[in-house]
Amino acid sequence: MYFDAATATPLHPAAREALLGALDDGWADPGKLYTQARRARLLLDAARDTFAQVLGVRPDEVTFTGSGTTAAHAAVLGGLAGRRRAGAALVRSAIEHSAVLHAGERHVRAGGTEAEVPVDRLGRVDLDAWARAVSAPGVALASLISASHEVGTVQPVAAAAAACRDCGVPLYVDAAQSLGRMPVPDGWSLLSGSARKWGGPPGVGLLVVRKGTRWVSPYPADDRESGRFPGAPDLPAIIAAAASLHAVHETAAQEGKRLSELVDRVRTTVAATVPDVEIVGDPVDRLPHVVTFSCLYVDGEALLTALDRRGFAVSSGSACTSSTLQPSHVLAAMGVLTHGNIRLSLHRDSTAEQVDRFLAELPGIVTALRAEVGM
Amino acid sequence: MKADTPVDVLDCLGQRCPLPVIALAKRLPTMPVGAVVRVLADDPAAAVDIPAWCRMRAQEYLGAVSVDGSPAFDVRRLT
Numbered sequence: 158m159y160f161d162a163a164t165a166t167p168l169h170p171a172a173r174e175a176l177l178g179a180l181d182d183g184w185a186d187p188g189k190l191y192t193q194a195r196r197a198r199l200l201l202d203a204a205r206d207t208f209a210q211v212l213g214v215r216p217d218e219v220t221f222t223g224s225g226t227t228a229a230h231a232a233v234l235g236g237l238a239g240r241r242r243a244g245a246a247l248v249r250s251a252i253e254h255s256a257v258l259h260a261g262e263r264h265v266r267a268g269g270t271e272a273e274v275p276v277d278r279l280g281r282v283d284l285d286a287w288a289r290a291v292s293a294p295g296v297a298l299a300s301l302i303s304a305s306h307e308v309g310t311v312q313p314v315a316a317a318a319a320a321c322r323d324c325g326v327p328l329y330v331d332a333a334q335s336l337g338r339m340p341v342p343d344g345w346s347l348l349s350g351s352a353r354k355w356g357g358p359p360g361v362g363l364l365v366v367r368k369g370t371r372w373v374s375p376y377p378a379d380d381r382e383s384g385r386f387p388g389a390p391d392l393p394a395i396i397a398a399a400a401s402l403h404a405v406h407e408t409a410a411q412e413g414k415r416l417s418e419l420v421d422r423v424r425t426t427v428a429a430t431v432p433d434v435e436i437v438g439d440p441v442d443r444l445p446h447v448v449t450f451s452c453l454y455v456d457g458e459a460l461l462t463a464l465d466r467r468g469f470a471v472s473s474g475s476a477c478t479s480s481t482l483q484p485s486h487v488l489a490a491m492g493v494l495t496h497g498n499i500r501l502s503l504h505r506d507s508t509a510e511q512v513d514r515f516l517a518e519l520p521g522i523v524t525a526l527r528a529e530v531g532m
Numbered sequence: 533m534k535a536d537t538p539v540d541v542l543d544c545l546g547q548r549c550p551l552p553v554i555a556l557a558k559r560l561p562t563m564p565v566g567a568v569v570r571v572l573a574d575d576p577a578a579a580v581d582i583p584a585w586c587r588m589r590a591q592e593y594l595g596a597v598s599v600d601g602s603p604a605f606d607v608r609r610l611t
Contacts, residue, residue: 484577496550
């Protein structure tokens with residue numbers, strides 16, 4: 158039972174079909190001037206048109222990158238480079254994806270500055286602090302995740318964008334968890350996404366640079382993707398990503414409702430059946446498919462291992478499950494318990510039966526792990 | 533003796549979370565209501581999890597201090 162869609166979603170059937178077809182037709186370099194290349198170019202253009210249509214942007218604003226992570230790097234570093242004359246400060250929320258944090262660290266090492274805007278206990282950015290931060294002198298770019306990838310809380314993107322607009326600061330929105338599931342409000346200048354989050358193949362990232370945005374490529378010069386991202390694009394994977402985005406976009410409302418009801422069931426049942434548990438994130442204004450909770454006195458790694466042994470694949474923000482042994486910066490910023498942490502993220506193959514089985518087995522697993530430490 | 537002076541110190545240095553929180557949860561109920569315990573813990577999660585535990589269990593988190601260069605956290609038993 159796979160409950161880690163927020164990391165990677167199983168390949169959507171539409172993506173699989175498109176990928177297999179594209180392996181035969183999409184291998185040539187779309188930049189060349191012969192028949193095979195023209196066919197590849199047509200396929201790439203069609204994929205770009207699909208993305209533009211779903212996102213409500215112009216096709217020439219859409220760039221394909223090698224992953225969601227590289228798209229986030231390109232958005233942050235390119236957005237900062239394009240506004241170098243306006244200043245050297247990056248404003249970001251405390252709960253951005255690590256890709257944004259790492260891009261910010263590089264910016265600071267290169268002499269730039271960074272201002273972190275806190276979140277409340279539910280994981281929602283403090284809008285007053287945000288407005289103060291973006292109105293400070295010398296802000297080049299502001300970065301806000303559309304909805305927390307760890308706890309699901311939807312961010313006030315429209316209000317944050319309005320604050321940015323008032324100060325003439327471009328806003329970058331990391332929409333990796335929202336695309337294909339829920340709409341992203343307007344008002345941003347840069348946006349990124351990751352195909353494997355919506356049932357596309359891994360290795361396809363999306364960068365959208367709106368017209369009029371000052372953005373300078375952080376990479377050595379390359380003429381692919383209008384000079385925005387270097388290297389030959391993985392055309393078959395991009396075609397598959399477009400097919401799956403189109404497919405999930407069509408069914409997003411009803412699928413979101415179904416998954417959201419399952420998430421409600423998890424939130425209610427875990428709170429009722431597991432003592433000393435903290436269910437985190439906004440219970441209502443949240444992603445439809447993500448639910449996160451922490452169990453007191455339980456080692457996160459032991460919990461993951463016990464669940465895996467019973468066939469449940471979940472994710473954790475606990476320190477012992479990370480390579481750095483640091484607790485999740487998102488949970489820490491919210492001030493909520495970081496140990497014994499579990500994130501379930503559901504997808505189109507997730508069923509009520511699977512969720513119920515998880516809910517039936519979890520209390521016993523937690524009780525056993527607590528007993529091992531005398532609690 | 534000042535009211536906030538710890539009457540007991542739990543040395544959890546070198547222990548990974550959730551062990552410092554477990555040690556605190558076991559010790560606090562053995563102390564009188566109003567007493568303060570100090571937890572020495574250098575696991576990075578302790579700085580978040582000890583205040584979170586206090587909030588969940590309705591105990592009072594008094595704050596972090598540095599003891600001989602190591603992080604320490606003071607908690608008062610309320611209930």
